[in-house]
Amino acid sequence: MKQVDARGLSCPEPIMLTAEALKTTQGPVKVLVSEPVQKTNVEKFAKSKGKKVTSAEKDDFFELTIE
Amino acid sequence: MNITFSKSKLTIAGVLCGCLAALLAAFGNPANMAICIACFIRDTAGAMGFHSAAPVQYARPEIVGLILGAFIISVVTKEYRSTAGSSPMIRFLLGMIIMIGALAFLGCPLRMVIRMSAGDLNAYVALIGFIAGVGTGVLALKNGFSLGRAQSTHAASGGVISLLAVSILVISLCTSLMKVSEAGPGSKHAPWLLALAAGLVFGALAQRSRMCFAGSIRDVFLMGNIDLLLVIVGLFVSMLVFNLATGRFNAGFDVPGVIAHSQHLWNILGMYTVGFAAVLAGGCPLRQLILAGQGSCDSAVTVLGMFVGAALCHNFGLAASGTAKNEAGELVMGGLSTNGRVAVVICIILLFVIGFTQKRDKA
Numbered sequence: 001m002k003q004v005d006a007r008g009l010s011c012p013e014p015i016m017l018t019a020e021a022l023k024t025t026q027g028p029v030k031v032l033v034s035e036p037v038q039k040t041n042v043e044k045f046a047k048s049k050g051k052k053v054t055s056a057e058k059d060d061f062f063e064l065t066i067e
Numbered sequence: 068m069n070i071t072f073s074k075s076k077l078t079i080a081g082v083l084c085g086c087l088a089a090l091l092a093a094f095g096n097p098a099n100m101a102i103c104i105a106c107f108i109r110d111t112a113g114a115m116g117f118h119s120a121a122p123v124q125y126a127r128p129e130i131v132g133l134i135l136g137a138f139i140i141s142v143v144t145k146e147y148r149s150t151a152g153s154s155p156m157i158r159f160l161l162g163m164i165i166m167i168g169a170l171a172f173l174g175c176p177l178r179m180v181i182r183m184s185a186g187d188l189n190a191y192v193a194l195i196g197f198i199a200g201v202g203t204g205v206l207a208l209k210n211g212f213s214l215g216r217a218q219s220t221h222a223a224s225g226g227v228i229s230l231l232a233v234s235i236l237v238i239s240l241c242t243s244l245m246k247v248s249e250a251g252p253g254s255k256h257a258p259w260l261l262a263l264a265a266g267l268v269f270g271a272l273a274q275r276s277r278m279c280f281a282g283s284i285r286d287v288f289l290m291g292n293i294d295l296l297l298v299i300v301g302l303f304v305s306m307l308v309f310n311l312a313t314g315r316f317n318a319g320f321d322v323p324g325v326i327a328h329s330q331h332l333w334n335i336l337g338m339y340t341v342g343f344a345a346v347l348a349g350g351c352p353l354r355q356l357i358l359a360g361q362g363s364c365d366s367a368v369t370v371l372g373m374f375v376g377a378a379l380c381h382n383f384g385l386a387a388s389g390t391a392k393n394e395a396g397e398l399v400m401g402g403l404s405t406n407g408r409v410a411v412v413i414c415i416i417l418l419f420v421i422g423f424t425q426k427r428d429k430a
C-alpha cells in the first residue's frame with residue numbers, strides 16, 4: 001500500500017501529498033498526520049474525491065486509509 | 068462538534084465573528100479596525116514600549132482573548148498539541164515580513180475585509196495584491212516549498228504563549244507599566260472585559276472553523292474548495308450590514324480619518340507581501356495566533372516575529388500614514404515613506420528566495 005508520511009507538515013502540504021499519491025496509484029493510500037486539523041482536512045479532501053476513509057489514532061499521530 | 072464538514076455552519080461561524088467585530092466597533096474600537104490583528108499586535112508592542120509611536124499604544128485584550136480562546140477550546144476538544152521545530156527562524160522572519168507588508172497597507176487581511184465592508188475602495192485595490200500574493204505562494208507550494216516537519220515537544224512549551232498573553236493582560240490591568248495612547252487609534256477601545264470576552268469567543272470560533280484569510284484563497288487556487296472562503300464571506304456580510312445600518316458605510320478612496328491611504332501600488336504590494344508570506348507561513352496573522360494558542364511553538368515564533376516587525380515599522384518609519392485633515396481642515400494625503408517602500412521591496416525579494424529555495428525533503 002502506498003504510504004504518505006505527512007506528520008509535522010504545515011497546511012496544505014498533507015493534502016497536496018495525498019492528492020499526489022491518489023493521482024499516481026490505483027490502490028489504497030495510507031496517510032500519516034500528526035494533528036486533528038490535518039486529519040479532518042485529509043478526510044474532507046478524500047471524501048470530496050469520492051473515496052472511503054477510515055482512521056485510527058496511534059501514539060502521537062493519526063493513520064488514515066483512503067480507498 | 069466538528070463544524071468544518073458543514074458549509075452552513077462555517078458560514079454561520081463567519082457571521083458570528085463579524086457580529087463580534089461589529090460589537091467591538093460599536094463599543095469603542097476604531098470602526099474599521101474592529102479586531103485587526105496587525106494593528107492590535109502593533110498597539111500591544113507600543114504599550115510595552117517596544118516602539119514610541121504615541122497614537123498606537125494600548126495592550127489590546129482582544130489579542131489575549133484570541134490566543135486564550137484557541138488554547139481553551141483546543142484543550143476541551145483534545146486538539147491541543149505542543150509542537151515545534153519547523154524552521155522557527157524562517158517563520159520569525161516571515162512574521163516580520165507579514166507585519167511590514169500589513170503596515171504598508173495599514174491592516175492585516177482581516178482588516179482588509181472589514182475595510183471593504185465599510186466601503187473603503189483602497190481595500191478592494193489591496194485585495195488584488197493579496198490574491199496575487201497568495202497565488203505566488205501557491206506556485207511556491209506546487210514547486211515543492213516546505214519549511215519542514217514540526218515535532219512533538221513538552222506539553223508546557225506550547226502553552227508559553229498563552230501564559231505570556233495572560234501576563235500582558237494582568238500587567239495592563241494591575242499596574243501602570245503599560246503605555247496608553249491619549250489620542251489616535253490606541254485611545255479608542257472597547258471596555259477591557261468586553262474586548263477580552265469577544266476575543267475569547269472569536270478565538271474559539273476561529274479555531275473550530277479553521278478561519279484563515281490566506282487559506283481561504285489558497286484552497287480555491289489549489290483545490291477549488293470554497294469552505295474557508297465561506298467563513299470570510301460570512302464575516303464580510305455581517306460587518307457590511309452593521310456598517311450600512313449604523314451609517315458607517317462610506318464608499319471612496321480619500322476618506323479622511325479612516326486610517327487608510329490611496330497609494331494604489333503600495334496598497335497592492337503591501338498586501339501582496341502579506342498574502343505571499345502568509346501562504347509560506349501556513350496561515351494569515353489571525354491563523355498564526357490561533358495555531359499558537361493551540362500549541363504550535365512555530366506559530367508562536369511567527370507571532371513574535373510580527374510583534375518585533377511592528378516595533379521595527381514604527382521605529383524605522385516603515386509604516387504608512389493615513390489620509391487625514393490637518394488643523395486648518397485641509398486634506399493631507401497619507402502614504403508610504405521611502406523607507407517603507409524599500410522595506411516592502413526587500414521583503415518581496417526575501418519571499419521569493421525563501422519560497423523557491425526551501426524544498427520538501429524527498430519521502
